[in-house]
Amino acid sequence: MYARLRVYEGRAAATAGRGKDPVNEPMIRHWCEAMGDTSPAYRGPDAVAPPTMLQAWTMGGLSGHTDGTGRSAAYDEMFALLDGAGYTSVVATDCEQEYLRPLRPGDRITFDTVIESVSARKTTKLGTGYFVTTRTDVHADGELAGTHCFRILKYRPAQRTADAEPARRPRPVINRDNAGFWAGVAEHRLLIQRCTDCASLRLPWLPGCNACGGAEWDTVEAGGEGTVFSHVVMHHPSFPAFAPDGEGGPYAVALVELAEGVRIVSNVIGVPYDKVRVGMPVRLEFLRTDPDLELPVFRASEGG
DSSP, X not given: OHHHHHTTTTSEEEEEEEOSSOSOHHHHHHHHXXXXXXXXXXXXXXXXXXXXXXXXXXXXXXXXOOSSOSOOHHHHHHHHHHHHTTOOEEEEEEEEEXXXXXXXXXXXXXXXXXXXXXXXXXXXXXXXXXXXXXEEEEEETTEEEXXXXXXXXXXXXXXXXXTSOOOOOOOOOOOTTXXXXXXXXXXXXXXXXXXXXXXXXXXXXXXXXXXXXXXXXXXXXXXXXEEEEEEEEEXXXXXXXXXXXXXXXXXXXXXXXXXXXXXXXXXXXXXXXXXXXXXXXXXXEEEEEETTEEEXXXXXXXXX
């Protein structure tokens, strides 16, 4: 199987792709509002697009790329081969981006995607399968502007047995940039970074201020009040660890705007998933999901 999959390494996954729209100010504004990014670099006559929008300019939206610039036959063949062998599930694992030049309003985007690599068969807690990595080269008016590497696991789900360990929520990635946040959670404190140069608040934690670029910061503790700014309901795939009844969903995931003005992604509890609404007031709680993990969540009431 691995030998058959390796034949596809280096083959095109998409060729001569074209962004549906040029880089434009409305999309930049919507992105910055959603991310809470107030950097002046993304406004005014000399504005550039946030670098992390690199992939956004290549996406086809709900209707997809209808002008012949979608996935290649080789890409579809490779995934049909995996599906036919029983590797029918997929989960995104990570992405890497490299930025070579800023994107500016008016830039016309083109892109090419290649199947960069397929791993040997791996066994994970999710199941057994193959890691597939694609690399997209993004051009602006013909000039290479950045690359986007995206890796997924195409796998056959592991079969759970009656005596299997209870499902656990995924562990957060803790590094030197966010260790203080998780230390606060362990003390039942939701800590927000505050730039000591311009006093801007930021959450999630970052190594530098996205308003003025300052590297020094301290923290303030959130009071715990907030409202649902936006939300989605996760129906599939089913994760038993995310539901008290062990069925794994559906469950609500919300972007909560705290009274301090910053936003955090978390679960809304206390009401059925289909009762969560934009603008609903919520209150911070700390939920112990298993002996080794405690998370900040937000409780709402149906009368709220």
